[in-house]
Amino acid sequence: MTAGVGTRTVPYARCHIVPEAHEAVARVLASGWLTTGPQTLAFEDEFAGWLGAPEAVAVSSCTAAIELALRALRLPPGAPVLTPALTFCGAVHAIVHSGLRPVLLDADEQTLTVDAATVAAVADRVRPAAMVVQHMAGYPVPVPALAEAAGLPAGRVVEDAAHGLGAAAGGRLVGAASTAACFSFYATKNLPIGEGGAITTTDPDLAGTLRETRQHGMSRDAWRRYGPGAQWRYDVRTDGLKANFTDLQAAIGRAQLPHLASWQRRRAELAARYDQELSAVPGITPPPRPSEGRHAWHLYPIRITAPYPLHRDALAEALRGRGVGTSVHFIPVHHLTYFRTLLGAEACGRLPVADRVFPQLLSLPLHPGISEDDVDYVCDQITSLARTGGDPCP
Structure with a gap:
Protein backbone atom coordinates (compact mmCIF):
# COMPACT_ATOMS: atom_id res chain seq x y z
CA MET A 1 0.00 0.00 0.00
CA ALA A 261 -17.61 -9.15 -19.07
CA SER A 262 -14.58 -6.88 -18.74
CA TRP A 263 -16.28 -4.90 -15.97
CA GLN A 264 -16.92 -8.16 -14.11
CA ARG A 265 -13.26 -9.15 -14.40
CA ARG A 266 -12.28 -5.72 -13.09
CA ARG A 267 -14.59 -6.04 -10.09
CA ALA A 268 -13.03 -9.41 -9.25
CA GLU A 269 -9.51 -7.96 -9.50
CA LEU A 270 -10.40 -5.07 -7.19
CA ALA A 271 -12.07 -7.40 -4.68
CA ALA A 272 -8.92 -9.55 -4.62
CA ARG A 273 -6.80 -6.47 -3.95
CA TYR A 274 -9.06 -5.47 -1.06
CA ASP A 275 -8.83 -9.03 0.30
CA GLN A 276 -5.05 -8.96 0.19
CA GLU A 277 -4.65 -5.58 1.84
CA LEU A 278 -7.30 -5.90 4.53
CA SER A 279 -6.72 -9.50 5.58
CA ALA A 280 -4.04 -8.51 8.10
CA VAL A 281 -6.03 -5.71 9.76
CA PRO A 282 -7.31 -7.01 13.13
CA GLY A 283 -11.08 -6.72 13.43
CA ILE A 284 -11.72 -6.30 9.69
CA THR A 285 -13.29 -9.32 8.01
CA PRO A 286 -13.48 -9.29 4.19
CA PRO A 287 -16.66 -10.59 2.56
CA PRO A 288 -16.93 -14.36 2.08
CA ARG A 289 -16.14 -16.11 -1.17
CA PRO A 290 -18.27 -19.03 -2.34
CA SER A 291 -16.67 -22.46 -2.13
CA GLU A 292 -18.30 -23.23 -5.49
CA GLY A 293 -19.41 -20.93 -8.29
CA ARG A 294 -18.44 -17.32 -8.85
CA HIS A 295 -19.16 -14.14 -6.92
CA ALA A 296 -20.54 -11.17 -8.89
CA TRP A 297 -18.78 -8.64 -6.65
CA HIS A 298 -21.54 -6.09 -6.83
CA LEU A 299 -20.63 -5.04 -3.28
CA TYR A 300 -17.59 -5.35 -1.04
CA PRO A 301 -19.12 -5.40 2.49
CA ILE A 302 -16.56 -5.73 5.29
CA ARG A 303 -17.43 -6.62 8.87
CA ILE A 304 -15.96 -4.55 11.70
CA THR A 305 -15.52 -6.17 15.11
CA ALA A 306 -13.16 -5.99 18.08
CA PRO A 307 -10.24 -5.39 18.28
CA TYR A 308 -10.74 -2.75 15.59
CA PRO A 309 -10.90 0.49 17.63
CA LEU A 310 -13.83 2.14 15.79
CA HIS A 311 -17.38 0.92 15.46
CA ARG A 312 -19.01 0.92 12.01
CA ASP A 313 -20.58 4.37 12.11
CA ALA A 314 -17.41 5.98 13.47
CA LEU A 315 -15.31 4.33 10.77
CA ALA A 316 -17.73 5.45 8.04
CA GLU A 317 -17.55 9.02 9.35
CA ALA A 318 -13.75 8.94 9.61
CA LEU A 319 -13.45 7.63 6.06
CA ARG A 320 -15.86 10.31 4.83
CA GLY A 321 -13.56 12.90 6.36
CA ARG A 322 -10.70 11.41 4.36
CA GLY A 323 -12.60 11.49 1.07
CA VAL A 324 -13.81 7.89 1.00
CA GLY A 325 -17.47 7.15 0.33
CA THR A 326 -19.11 4.12 1.93
CA SER A 327 -22.56 2.62 2.34
CA VAL A 328 -24.36 -0.02 4.42
CA HIS A 329 -26.16 -3.07 3.01
CA PHE A 330 -28.64 -3.30 4.45
CA ILE A 331 -30.67 -1.93 7.30
CA PRO A 332 -32.59 -5.14 8.13
CA VAL A 333 -36.19 -4.59 7.12
CA HIS A 334 -37.52 -5.39 10.60
CA HIS A 335 -35.58 -2.33 11.87
CA LEU A 336 -37.71 -0.09 9.64
CA THR A 337 -40.87 1.41 11.13
CA TYR A 338 -43.29 0.34 8.40
CA PHE A 339 -42.29 -3.31 8.47
CA ARG A 340 -42.10 -3.47 12.28
CA THR A 341 -45.67 -2.21 12.39
CA LEU A 342 -46.81 -4.51 9.59
CA LEU A 343 -45.19 -7.71 10.87
CA GLY A 344 -45.44 -7.23 14.62
CA ALA A 345 -42.98 -7.52 17.47
CA GLU A 346 -42.97 -11.32 17.62
CA ALA A 347 -42.03 -11.80 13.96
CA CYS A 348 -39.35 -9.12 14.26
CA GLY A 349 -37.85 -10.69 17.37
CA ARG A 350 -36.69 -13.95 15.80
CA LEU A 351 -33.78 -12.55 13.82
CA PRO A 352 -30.71 -12.48 16.11
CA VAL A 353 -28.03 -12.89 13.42
CA ALA A 354 -29.32 -10.01 11.29
CA ASP A 355 -29.53 -7.89 14.44
CA ARG A 356 -25.95 -8.80 15.36
CA VAL A 357 -24.25 -8.35 12.00
CA PHE A 358 -26.03 -5.17 10.90
CA PRO A 359 -23.93 -2.83 13.12
CA GLN A 360 -20.77 -4.49 11.76
CA LEU A 361 -21.39 -4.04 8.02
CA LEU A 362 -19.77 -1.39 5.85
CA SER A 363 -19.61 -1.51 2.05
CA LEU A 364 -16.43 -0.07 0.52
CA PRO A 365 -16.14 1.51 -2.96
CA LEU A 366 -16.17 -1.19 -5.64
CA HIS A 367 -16.83 -0.36 -9.27
CA PRO A 368 -14.80 -0.57 -12.49
CA GLY A 369 -14.01 3.14 -12.40
CA ILE A 370 -11.76 3.04 -9.35
CA SER A 371 -8.03 2.37 -9.65
CA GLU A 372 -5.60 0.19 -7.75
CA ASP A 373 -4.31 3.39 -6.14
CA ASP A 374 -7.85 4.18 -4.99
CA VAL A 375 -8.14 0.76 -3.35
CA ASP A 376 -4.71 1.26 -1.76
CA TYR A 377 -5.81 4.62 -0.41
CA VAL A 378 -9.00 3.20 1.11
CA CYS A 379 -7.09 0.34 2.72
CA ASP A 380 -4.38 2.70 3.98
CA GLN A 381 -6.99 4.82 5.73
CA ILE A 382 -8.61 1.79 7.38
CA THR A 383 -5.17 0.58 8.50
CA SER A 384 -4.16 4.02 9.73
CA LEU A 385 -7.37 4.41 11.71
CA ALA A 386 -6.72 1.02 13.31
CA ARG A 387 -3.46 2.44 14.69
CA THR A 388 -4.68 5.90 15.67
CA GLY A 389 -8.19 5.06 16.83
CA GLY A 390 -9.63 7.80 14.68
CA ASP A 391 -7.24 10.70 15.32
CA PRO A 392 -7.62 13.59 12.85
CA CYS A 393 -5.75 13.36 9.57
CA PRO A 394 -2.24 14.89 9.77
Whole structure:
Protein backbone atom coordinates (compact mmCIF):
# COMPACT_ATOMS: atom_id res chain seq x y z
CA MET A 1 0.00 0.00 0.00
CA THR A 2 1.53 3.28 -1.10
CA ALA A 3 -1.11 5.99 -1.02
CA GLY A 4 -0.94 8.55 1.75
CA VAL A 5 -3.44 10.77 3.50
CA GLY A 6 -4.32 13.78 1.40
CA THR A 7 -7.12 15.28 -0.58
CA ARG A 8 -7.91 12.22 -2.70
CA THR A 9 -11.61 11.46 -3.17
CA VAL A 10 -12.82 7.92 -3.74
CA PRO A 11 -16.60 8.01 -4.30
CA TYR A 12 -18.62 5.03 -3.16
CA ALA A 13 -20.15 4.64 -6.63
CA ARG A 14 -19.81 6.15 -10.07
CA CYS A 15 -22.14 5.43 -12.99
CA HIS A 16 -20.06 5.01 -16.14
CA ILE A 17 -21.92 5.32 -19.44
CA VAL A 18 -19.81 4.40 -22.46
CA PRO A 19 -19.59 6.79 -25.46
CA GLU A 20 -21.46 4.30 -27.65
CA ALA A 21 -24.47 4.66 -25.34
CA HIS A 22 -24.55 8.43 -25.86
CA GLU A 23 -24.60 7.84 -29.62
CA ALA A 24 -27.28 5.15 -29.31
CA VAL A 25 -29.53 7.44 -27.26
CA ALA A 26 -29.17 10.18 -29.87
CA ARG A 27 -30.29 7.73 -32.56
CA VAL A 28 -33.36 6.73 -30.51
CA LEU A 29 -34.24 10.37 -29.91
CA ALA A 30 -33.97 11.05 -33.64
CA SER A 31 -36.15 8.02 -34.45
CA GLY A 32 -39.20 9.47 -32.73
CA TRP A 33 -39.94 6.19 -30.87
CA LEU A 34 -38.88 6.49 -27.23
CA THR A 35 -40.99 4.01 -25.25
CA THR A 36 -41.11 0.20 -25.38
CA GLY A 37 -40.29 -0.80 -28.94
CA PRO A 38 -37.64 -2.37 -31.19
CA GLN A 39 -34.69 -1.40 -29.00
CA THR A 40 -36.34 -3.03 -25.99
CA LEU A 41 -36.98 -6.23 -27.94
CA ALA A 42 -33.36 -6.30 -29.10
CA PHE A 43 -32.06 -5.64 -25.59
CA GLU A 44 -34.16 -8.50 -24.21
CA ASP A 45 -32.69 -10.89 -26.78
CA GLU A 46 -29.12 -9.72 -26.15
CA PHE A 47 -29.43 -9.78 -22.37
CA ALA A 48 -30.90 -13.28 -22.44
CA GLY A 49 -28.10 -14.34 -24.77
CA TRP A 50 -25.41 -12.93 -22.49
CA LEU A 51 -26.76 -14.99 -19.61
CA GLY A 52 -27.64 -18.06 -21.62
CA ALA A 53 -31.29 -17.73 -20.58
CA PRO A 54 -34.19 -18.74 -22.84
CA GLU A 55 -36.24 -15.56 -22.18
CA ALA A 56 -35.74 -12.08 -20.75
CA VAL A 57 -38.47 -9.51 -20.11
CA ALA A 58 -37.32 -5.93 -19.48
CA VAL A 59 -39.25 -3.93 -16.88
CA SER A 60 -39.03 -0.66 -14.99
CA SER A 61 -37.07 -1.92 -11.95
CA CYS A 62 -36.01 -5.02 -10.07
CA THR A 63 -38.68 -4.23 -7.49
CA ALA A 64 -41.33 -4.30 -10.22
CA ALA A 65 -39.79 -7.52 -11.56
CA ILE A 66 -40.21 -9.24 -8.19
CA GLU A 67 -43.78 -8.02 -7.87
CA LEU A 68 -44.69 -9.12 -11.39
CA ALA A 69 -43.14 -12.56 -10.81
CA LEU A 70 -45.06 -12.99 -7.56
CA ARG A 71 -48.34 -11.79 -9.07
CA ALA A 72 -47.91 -14.37 -11.85
CA LEU A 73 -48.04 -17.16 -9.24
CA ARG A 74 -51.70 -16.30 -8.52
CA LEU A 75 -51.38 -17.15 -4.83
CA PRO A 76 -54.25 -16.64 -2.37
CA PRO A 77 -54.33 -13.18 -0.75
CA GLY A 78 -52.21 -13.10 2.39
CA ALA A 79 -50.28 -16.25 1.50
CA PRO A 80 -46.90 -16.43 3.33
CA VAL A 81 -43.76 -15.71 1.31
CA LEU A 82 -40.31 -16.31 2.80
CA THR A 83 -37.78 -13.50 2.31
CA PRO A 84 -34.45 -12.51 3.85
CA ALA A 85 -34.54 -9.97 6.66
CA LEU A 86 -31.17 -8.58 5.57
CA THR A 87 -32.37 -7.23 2.23
CA PHE A 88 -33.47 -4.03 0.52
CA CYS A 89 -36.87 -2.73 1.59
CA GLY A 90 -38.13 -2.72 -2.02
CA ALA A 91 -37.89 -6.49 -2.27
CA VAL A 92 -40.24 -6.86 0.70
CA HIS A 93 -42.53 -4.09 -0.53
CA ALA A 94 -42.95 -6.19 -3.68
CA ILE A 95 -44.38 -9.02 -1.57
CA VAL A 96 -46.76 -6.65 0.23
CA HIS A 97 -47.87 -4.99 -3.01
CA SER A 98 -48.64 -8.43 -4.42
CA GLY A 99 -51.16 -8.94 -1.62
CA LEU A 100 -48.96 -11.49 0.13
CA ARG A 101 -47.48 -11.77 3.63
CA PRO A 102 -43.71 -11.47 4.13
CA VAL A 103 -42.13 -13.98 6.52
CA LEU A 104 -38.60 -12.94 7.42
CA LEU A 105 -35.62 -15.29 7.38
CA ASP A 106 -32.59 -14.65 9.57
CA ALA A 107 -29.20 -14.13 7.93
CA ASP A 108 -26.50 -16.75 7.72
CA GLU A 109 -23.57 -15.71 9.92
CA GLN A 110 -20.93 -16.45 7.27
CA THR A 111 -22.48 -15.65 3.90
CA LEU A 112 -25.02 -12.95 4.93
CA THR A 113 -27.54 -14.72 2.69
CA VAL A 114 -29.83 -17.43 4.12
CA ASP A 115 -29.04 -21.09 4.76
CA ALA A 116 -31.08 -24.22 4.23
CA ALA A 117 -31.40 -25.02 7.94
CA THR A 118 -32.97 -21.64 8.70
CA VAL A 119 -35.29 -21.92 5.69
CA ALA A 120 -36.39 -25.41 6.72
CA ALA A 121 -37.09 -24.36 10.31
CA VAL A 122 -39.23 -21.40 9.31
CA ALA A 123 -40.96 -23.34 6.53
CA ASP A 124 -41.91 -26.05 9.01
CA ARG A 125 -43.62 -23.38 11.11
CA VAL A 126 -45.44 -21.34 8.42
CA ARG A 127 -45.82 -23.64 5.36
CA PRO A 128 -44.86 -20.97 2.79
CA ALA A 129 -46.59 -20.55 -0.54
CA ALA A 130 -43.48 -19.07 -2.18
CA MET A 131 -40.03 -17.70 -1.42
CA VAL A 132 -37.86 -14.80 -2.54
CA VAL A 133 -34.12 -15.52 -2.33
CA GLN A 134 -31.37 -12.94 -2.70
CA HIS A 135 -27.85 -13.19 -4.12
CA MET A 136 -26.62 -10.81 -1.42
CA ALA A 137 -23.73 -8.57 -2.56
CA GLY A 138 -23.22 -10.93 -5.50
CA TYR A 139 -22.76 -14.12 -3.46
CA PRO A 140 -24.53 -16.92 -5.40
CA VAL A 141 -27.02 -18.80 -3.24
CA PRO A 142 -27.88 -22.46 -3.91
CA VAL A 143 -31.42 -21.92 -5.14
CA PRO A 144 -32.38 -25.61 -5.63
CA ALA A 145 -31.22 -26.51 -2.10
CA LEU A 146 -33.13 -23.58 -0.59
CA ALA A 147 -36.26 -24.50 -2.56
CA GLU A 148 -36.01 -28.07 -1.26
CA ALA A 149 -35.52 -26.82 2.30
CA ALA A 150 -38.67 -24.70 1.96
CA GLY A 151 -40.63 -27.60 0.53
CA LEU A 152 -41.34 -25.59 -2.61
CA PRO A 153 -41.11 -26.43 -6.31
CA ALA A 154 -38.66 -24.34 -8.34
CA GLY A 155 -41.54 -22.42 -9.88
CA ARG A 156 -42.46 -20.96 -6.48
CA VAL A 157 -39.03 -19.41 -5.93
CA VAL A 158 -38.33 -15.87 -7.17
CA GLU A 159 -34.67 -14.86 -7.30
CA ASP A 160 -33.75 -11.34 -6.28
CA ALA A 161 -30.66 -11.09 -8.51
CA ALA A 162 -30.28 -7.31 -8.24
CA HIS A 163 -26.74 -7.99 -6.98
CA GLY A 164 -26.28 -11.25 -8.87
CA LEU A 165 -25.56 -10.29 -12.47
CA GLY A 166 -22.36 -12.11 -13.42
CA ALA A 167 -22.45 -14.54 -10.51
CA ALA A 168 -22.41 -18.25 -11.30
CA ALA A 169 -23.68 -21.35 -9.50
CA GLY A 170 -23.98 -24.94 -10.61
CA GLY A 171 -21.87 -24.25 -13.67
CA ARG A 172 -24.24 -21.61 -15.06
CA LEU A 173 -24.70 -17.88 -14.67
CA VAL A 174 -27.34 -16.77 -12.19
CA GLY A 175 -30.56 -16.35 -14.13
CA ALA A 176 -29.68 -18.76 -16.92
CA ALA A 177 -31.81 -21.65 -15.64
CA SER A 178 -34.26 -19.84 -13.36
CA THR A 179 -38.03 -19.82 -13.39
CA ALA A 180 -37.90 -16.15 -12.41
CA ALA A 181 -34.65 -14.25 -11.75
CA CYS A 182 -35.02 -10.51 -11.27
CA PHE A 183 -32.19 -8.12 -12.18
CA SER A 184 -31.55 -4.41 -11.64
CA PHE A 185 -29.96 -1.85 -13.96
CA TYR A 186 -29.93 0.94 -11.38
CA ALA A 187 -27.07 3.44 -11.69
CA THR A 188 -24.83 1.59 -9.20
CA LYS A 189 -25.41 -1.92 -10.54
CA ASN A 190 -23.01 -4.13 -12.50
CA LEU A 191 -24.81 -3.22 -15.74
CA PRO A 192 -25.64 0.44 -15.08
CA ILE A 193 -28.37 2.01 -17.18
CA GLY A 194 -29.72 4.45 -14.59
CA GLU A 195 -33.02 2.71 -13.92
CA GLY A 196 -34.67 -0.48 -15.10
CA GLY A 197 -34.76 -4.20 -14.52
CA ALA A 198 -35.41 -7.52 -16.18
CA ILE A 199 -36.76 -10.98 -15.44
CA THR A 200 -35.17 -14.05 -17.01
CA THR A 201 -37.13 -17.27 -17.19
CA THR A 202 -37.07 -20.76 -18.65
CA ASP A 203 -40.87 -20.66 -18.98
CA PRO A 204 -42.12 -19.12 -22.26
CA ASP A 205 -45.69 -18.94 -20.94
CA LEU A 206 -44.50 -16.93 -17.93
CA ALA A 207 -42.53 -14.64 -20.25
CA GLY A 208 -45.70 -13.98 -22.23
CA THR A 209 -47.65 -13.23 -19.07
CA LEU A 210 -44.95 -10.84 -17.85
CA ARG A 211 -44.92 -8.96 -21.14
CA GLU A 212 -48.62 -8.30 -20.73
CA THR A 213 -48.67 -7.53 -17.01
CA ARG A 214 -45.74 -5.09 -17.23
CA GLN A 215 -48.01 -2.78 -19.25
CA HIS A 216 -51.43 -2.75 -17.59
CA GLY A 217 -52.25 -6.31 -18.67
CA MET A 218 -52.77 -5.16 -22.26
CA SER A 219 -52.48 -7.85 -24.92
CA ARG A 220 -50.66 -5.45 -27.25
CA ASP A 221 -48.08 -2.91 -26.15
CA ALA A 222 -47.63 0.43 -27.92
CA TRP A 223 -45.15 -0.94 -30.50
CA ARG A 224 -47.61 -3.66 -31.53
CA ARG A 225 -50.43 -1.11 -31.70
CA TYR A 226 -48.71 1.79 -33.44
CA GLY A 227 -45.55 0.39 -35.04
CA PRO A 228 -45.25 -0.44 -38.74
CA GLY A 229 -48.13 -2.66 -39.86
CA ALA A 230 -49.58 -2.81 -36.32
CA GLN A 231 -53.25 -2.94 -35.29
CA TRP A 232 -54.79 -0.72 -32.65
CA ARG A 233 -57.14 -3.22 -31.02
CA TYR A 234 -56.14 -4.88 -27.74
CA ASP A 235 -57.67 -6.76 -24.83
CA VAL A 236 -56.97 -6.79 -21.09
CA ARG A 237 -57.14 -10.34 -19.80
CA THR A 238 -55.47 -9.85 -16.41
CA ASP A 239 -54.53 -7.22 -13.88
CA GLY A 240 -51.25 -5.48 -14.55
CA LEU A 241 -48.87 -2.69 -13.66
CA LYS A 242 -47.30 0.27 -15.41
CA ALA A 243 -43.82 -1.25 -15.31
CA ASN A 244 -42.48 -1.21 -18.86
CA PHE A 245 -38.94 -0.53 -20.10
CA THR A 246 -38.24 2.20 -22.66
CA ASP A 247 -36.20 2.23 -25.85
CA LEU A 248 -34.04 5.00 -24.36
CA GLN A 249 -33.05 2.64 -21.54
CA ALA A 250 -32.64 -0.23 -23.97
CA ALA A 251 -30.30 1.79 -26.17
CA ILE A 252 -28.05 2.47 -23.18
CA GLY A 253 -28.23 -1.15 -22.08
CA ARG A 254 -27.35 -2.53 -25.51
CA ALA A 255 -24.29 -0.29 -25.67
CA GLN A 256 -23.21 -1.14 -22.12
CA LEU A 257 -23.72 -4.92 -22.38
CA PRO A 258 -20.61 -5.71 -24.52
CA HIS A 259 -18.48 -4.19 -21.74
CA LEU A 260 -20.05 -6.21 -18.93
CA ALA A 261 -17.61 -9.15 -19.07
CA SER A 262 -14.58 -6.88 -18.74
CA TRP A 263 -16.28 -4.90 -15.97
CA GLN A 264 -16.92 -8.16 -14.11
CA ARG A 265 -13.26 -9.15 -14.40
CA ARG A 266 -12.28 -5.72 -13.09
CA ARG A 267 -14.59 -6.04 -10.09
CA ALA A 268 -13.03 -9.41 -9.25
CA GLU A 269 -9.51 -7.96 -9.50
CA LEU A 270 -10.40 -5.07 -7.19
CA ALA A 271 -12.07 -7.40 -4.68
CA ALA A 272 -8.92 -9.55 -4.62
CA ARG A 273 -6.80 -6.47 -3.95
CA TYR A 274 -9.06 -5.47 -1.06
CA ASP A 275 -8.83 -9.03 0.30
CA GLN A 276 -5.05 -8.96 0.19
CA GLU A 277 -4.65 -5.58 1.84
CA LEU A 278 -7.30 -5.90 4.53
CA SER A 279 -6.72 -9.50 5.58
CA ALA A 280 -4.04 -8.51 8.10
CA VAL A 281 -6.03 -5.71 9.76
CA PRO A 282 -7.31 -7.01 13.13
CA GLY A 283 -11.08 -6.72 13.43
CA ILE A 284 -11.72 -6.30 9.69
CA THR A 285 -13.29 -9.32 8.01
CA PRO A 286 -13.48 -9.29 4.19
CA PRO A 287 -16.66 -10.59 2.56
CA PRO A 288 -16.93 -14.36 2.08
CA ARG A 289 -16.14 -16.11 -1.17
CA PRO A 290 -18.27 -19.03 -2.34
CA SER A 291 -16.67 -22.46 -2.13
CA GLU A 292 -18.30 -23.23 -5.49
CA GLY A 293 -19.41 -20.93 -8.29
CA ARG A 294 -18.44 -17.32 -8.85
CA HIS A 295 -19.16 -14.14 -6.92
CA ALA A 296 -20.54 -11.17 -8.89
CA TRP A 297 -18.78 -8.64 -6.65
CA HIS A 298 -21.54 -6.09 -6.83
CA LEU A 299 -20.63 -5.04 -3.28
CA TYR A 300 -17.59 -5.35 -1.04
CA PRO A 301 -19.12 -5.40 2.49
CA ILE A 302 -16.56 -5.73 5.29
CA ARG A 303 -17.43 -6.62 8.87
CA ILE A 304 -15.96 -4.55 11.70
CA THR A 305 -15.52 -6.17 15.11
CA ALA A 306 -13.16 -5.99 18.08
CA PRO A 307 -10.24 -5.39 18.28
CA TYR A 308 -10.74 -2.75 15.59
CA PRO A 309 -10.90 0.49 17.63
CA LEU A 310 -13.83 2.14 15.79
CA HIS A 311 -17.38 0.92 15.46
CA ARG A 312 -19.01 0.92 12.01
CA ASP A 313 -20.58 4.37 12.11
CA ALA A 314 -17.41 5.98 13.47
CA LEU A 315 -15.31 4.33 10.77
CA ALA A 316 -17.73 5.45 8.04
CA GLU A 317 -17.55 9.02 9.35
CA ALA A 318 -13.75 8.94 9.61
CA LEU A 319 -13.45 7.63 6.06
CA ARG A 320 -15.86 10.31 4.83
CA GLY A 321 -13.56 12.90 6.36
CA ARG A 322 -10.70 11.41 4.36
CA GLY A 323 -12.60 11.49 1.07
CA VAL A 324 -13.81 7.89 1.00
CA GLY A 325 -17.47 7.15 0.33
CA THR A 326 -19.11 4.12 1.93
CA SER A 327 -22.56 2.62 2.34
CA VAL A 328 -24.36 -0.02 4.42
CA HIS A 329 -26.16 -3.07 3.01
CA PHE A 330 -28.64 -3.30 4.45
CA ILE A 331 -30.67 -1.93 7.30
CA PRO A 332 -32.59 -5.14 8.13
CA VAL A 333 -36.19 -4.59 7.12
CA HIS A 334 -37.52 -5.39 10.60
CA HIS A 335 -35.58 -2.33 11.87
CA LEU A 336 -37.71 -0.09 9.64
CA THR A 337 -40.87 1.41 11.13
CA TYR A 338 -43.29 0.34 8.40
CA PHE A 339 -42.29 -3.31 8.47
CA ARG A 340 -42.10 -3.47 12.28
CA THR A 341 -45.67 -2.21 12.39
CA LEU A 342 -46.81 -4.51 9.59
CA LEU A 343 -45.19 -7.71 10.87
CA GLY A 344 -45.44 -7.23 14.62
CA ALA A 345 -42.98 -7.52 17.47
CA GLU A 346 -42.97 -11.32 17.62
CA ALA A 347 -42.03 -11.80 13.96
CA CYS A 348 -39.35 -9.12 14.26
CA GLY A 349 -37.85 -10.69 17.37
CA ARG A 350 -36.69 -13.95 15.80
CA LEU A 351 -33.78 -12.55 13.82
CA PRO A 352 -30.71 -12.48 16.11
CA VAL A 353 -28.03 -12.89 13.42
CA ALA A 354 -29.32 -10.01 11.29
CA ASP A 355 -29.53 -7.89 14.44
CA ARG A 356 -25.95 -8.80 15.36
CA VAL A 357 -24.25 -8.35 12.00
CA PHE A 358 -26.03 -5.17 10.90
CA PRO A 359 -23.93 -2.83 13.12
CA GLN A 360 -20.77 -4.49 11.76
CA LEU A 361 -21.39 -4.04 8.02
CA LEU A 362 -19.77 -1.39 5.85
CA SER A 363 -19.61 -1.51 2.05
CA LEU A 364 -16.43 -0.07 0.52
CA PRO A 365 -16.14 1.51 -2.96
CA LEU A 366 -16.17 -1.19 -5.64
CA HIS A 367 -16.83 -0.36 -9.27
CA PRO A 368 -14.80 -0.57 -12.49
CA GLY A 369 -14.01 3.14 -12.40
CA ILE A 370 -11.76 3.04 -9.35
CA SER A 371 -8.03 2.37 -9.65
CA GLU A 372 -5.60 0.19 -7.75
CA ASP A 373 -4.31 3.39 -6.14
CA ASP A 374 -7.85 4.18 -4.99
CA VAL A 375 -8.14 0.76 -3.35
CA ASP A 376 -4.71 1.26 -1.76
CA TYR A 377 -5.81 4.62 -0.41
CA VAL A 378 -9.00 3.20 1.11
CA CYS A 379 -7.09 0.34 2.72
CA ASP A 380 -4.38 2.70 3.98
CA GLN A 381 -6.99 4.82 5.73
CA ILE A 382 -8.61 1.79 7.38
CA THR A 383 -5.17 0.58 8.50
CA SER A 384 -4.16 4.02 9.73
CA LEU A 385 -7.37 4.41 11.71
CA ALA A 386 -6.72 1.02 13.31
CA ARG A 387 -3.46 2.44 14.69
CA THR A 388 -4.68 5.90 15.67
CA GLY A 389 -8.19 5.06 16.83
CA GLY A 390 -9.63 7.80 14.68
CA ASP A 391 -7.24 10.70 15.32
CA PRO A 392 -7.62 13.59 12.85
CA CYS A 393 -5.75 13.36 9.57
CA PRO A 394 -2.24 14.89 9.77
